[in-house]
Amino acid sequence: MHHRMNSADIYGMNSIGRNPLRAGIADKTRQVLQVVFKNRRYTIMKIVVIGATGTIGKAVADALAKRHNLVRVGHRSGGYQVDLASPDSIKKLLRSVAPFDSVVCAAGLAKFGPLKELTDTDFLLGLSNKLMGQINLVRMGLSHIADRGSFTLTSGVLSQEPMPGSAAISPVNAGVEGFVRAAALEMPRGIRINAVSPPWVKETLEAMGMDSSSGMPAATVARAYVESVEGAKNGAVIDARTFS
Numbered sequence: 627m628h629h630r631m632n633s634a635d636i637y638g639m640n641s642i643g644r645n646p647l648r649a650g651i652a653d654k655t656r657q658v659l660q661v662v663f664k665n666r667r668y669t670i671m672k673i674v675v676i677g678a679t680g681t682i683g684k685a686v687a688d689a690l691a692k693r694h695n696l697v698r699v700g701h702r703s704g705g706y707q708v709d710l711a712s713p714d715s716i717k718k719l720l721r722s723v724a725p726f727d728s729v730v731c732a733a734g735l736a737k738f739g740p741l742k743e744l745t746d747t748d749f750l751l752g753l754s755n756k757l758m759g760q761i762n763l764v765r766m767g768l769s770h771i772a773d774r775g776s777f778t779l780t781s782g783v784l785s786q787e788p789m790p791g792s793a794a795i796s797p798v799n800a801g802v803e804g805f806v807r808a809a810a811l812e813m814p815r816g817i818r819i820n821a822v823s824p825p826w827v828k829e830t831l832e833a834m835g836m837d838s839s840s841g842m843p844a845a846t847v848a849r850a851y852v853e854s855v856e857g858a859k860n861g862a863v864i865d866a867r868t869f870s
């Protein structure tokens with residue numbers, strides 16, 4: 627039976643009786659704030675979604691917003707802005723939205739193009755933006771994230787299944803996956819970290835004017851991110867195709 631959430635479903639209202647969905651509470655109260663949604667009980671979290679105005683990130687934020695407090699971050703749009711290529715910008719964002727329970731990053735630039743045409747600048751784009759940007763989110767986010775919180779980063783299937791044109795993207799995606807596996811070994815306070823590896827997204831292929839029949843809808847890709855945030859996985863690279 628479809629179960630619509632209402633205030634009676636919220637457990638552990640905070641002491642001043644505010645609706646915790648609006649209150650943006652993390653950390654100490656995290657264990658007692660729960661909702662029942664579709665007959666399952668969830669802990670309400672404050673989740674920061676980077677790239678929340680993008681194709682994948684919007685679908686992820688919309689899916690998580692059904693049960694959690696969302697902070698939607700874009701680059702030029704969104705409720706908050708960040709530039710992944712700038713450590714100062716990341717630091718400033720994290721300070722302004724802290725404390726939080728989870729960080730999801732569905733952003734990161736890297737250049738697609740023929741190997742013989744790729745320049746140093748093209749390679750550096752992926753390294754400084756998608757790879758170091760996401761690594762810095764974790765390094766700088768650690769001092770603000772709640773106990774038992776989680777980080778979810780984005781790689782892409784080109785890490786394991788390259789194609790002509792992916793010479794600057796494949797190593798970046800593989801780097802993100804390597805970082806997640808290694809960093810999981812050193813996460814303190816029960817904090818988890820995973821990467822989601824999306825395949826080509828249907829809406830992206832459509833926007834590029836390409837055959838989208840083999841693409842995965844962004845809403846389906848989003849299920850892999852929800853699994854990372856709400857499940858128990860740690861140090862995992864979650865292939866979004868397992869959710870099709």
Ligand SMILES: NC(=O)c1ccc[n+]([C@@H]2O[C@H](COP(=O)([O-])OP(=O)(O)OC[C@H]3O[C@@H](n4cnc5c(N)ncnc54)[C@H](OP(=O)(O)O)[C@@H]3O)[C@@H](O)[C@H]2O)c1
Nearest residue numbers: 677679680681682700701702703709710733734782827830
């Ligand atoms: N779409 C696919 O088929 C696919 C497949 C595999 C992997 N991926 C990976 O998934 C991630 C998201 O892809 P997408 O297709 O959803 O991207 P998208 O639709 O182009 O959206 C990008 C998002 O990132 C933000 N952004 C842009 N530049 C940024 C910067 N310098 N710092 C921080 N945020 C920035 C954008 O904000 P504004 O809207 O404010 O500009 C937007 O919210 C990327 O890492 C991509 O490599 C995508």
